[in-house]
Amino acid sequence: MRLLSFITASSALFACSIAFPTSGTLASRQAASSIYKLPGSAWIENLVVRPNGQLLLARLDVPELWSYDPLTKSGAKLVDFTDALSLTGITEVSPDVYAVVTGNFSTRGFSVKAGSWAIWTVDLTGAVPKATQVKLVPESGFFIGVAPLDKSSILIADAAKAALYQMNLDTGAYSAVLTDASMKAPAQGSLVEGVHGLKYANGTAYFTNTFGGGFYKVPIAFDATTGKASAASATKPAEIAALTMAEDFILAPDGSGSYYVAQPNANAVTKITADGKSSKAATAASCSSVAFGRGANDKNVLYIATTNGAVFSTTIA
Ligand SMILES: *[C@@H]1O[C@H](CO)[C@@H](O)[C@H](O)[C@H]1NC(C)=O
């Protein structure tokens, strides 16, 4: 484990403006509003919402975690990571404590470096952010999605190895949980991007396969006593919907069993109902990741991050 120091972000506050959607056509009603744009050229790979309502933005183009406050409409760099070029997945493991994936992805060359991927924890409960490297994984292909099993264990999606791993955040111990054809993808240039977005709820793991074109679920048992996650060998992932270039997604917090999936090439967030029917929920150019607000005033607001460094929002009825 290794401790780093950080930048608190007073030097990096940016104002932003809100574009109000115009009324009228279906297309304009579906268009999400741009609420923030990172300075310069930037790529947001993932976002999560903190308990205090601020958004955390994980950047792929630089190893930086940013925050954006929808109330004050300001963004700031929160944490600089070292020994890596990029961040991919982020997930909250206990209140205001996050697991973050770092590694080497080139957004210029569109290539990924095997063996560069690591898991960090970022603790935002104190006066200053505290980031700790849990484990650099030499066997990693392309770690991307992460989801908590409990407060000290996570599932990790390896997009290049078509596998789910588990890691203990206290010890760094990790092991493979499941490898399956549904997580595999054909190579596109130097990039293999299969299993990508990952969520875990009620004993079920949900995942997208980006270049493989699908959205799946599979039961994964987690034994809190032993800390072991396991997939029954007879159980195969079941396809919820066939989706082209699906990246990250969120389970609807309203208990309806719906999902909202970012499809950057379609410039759309797609809603999938529990029975697998899909419809467009919002238009947002190059969307990569989505998250619902957590406050009374924004619990119906879907925040959308993009590979252009922008954040959009839209209200889901
Ligand atoms: C990843 O990039 C960092 C920063 O440039 C470098 O120090 C590290 O050696 C790279 N890792 C691999 C496996 O290439």
Ligand SMILES: *[C@@H]1O[C@H](CO)[C@@H](O)[C@H](O)[C@H]1NC(C)=O
């Ligand atoms: C998980 O179970 C709880 C309690 O039964 C329920 O409220 C929640 O909607 C479920 N979540 C999912 C994603 O199925």
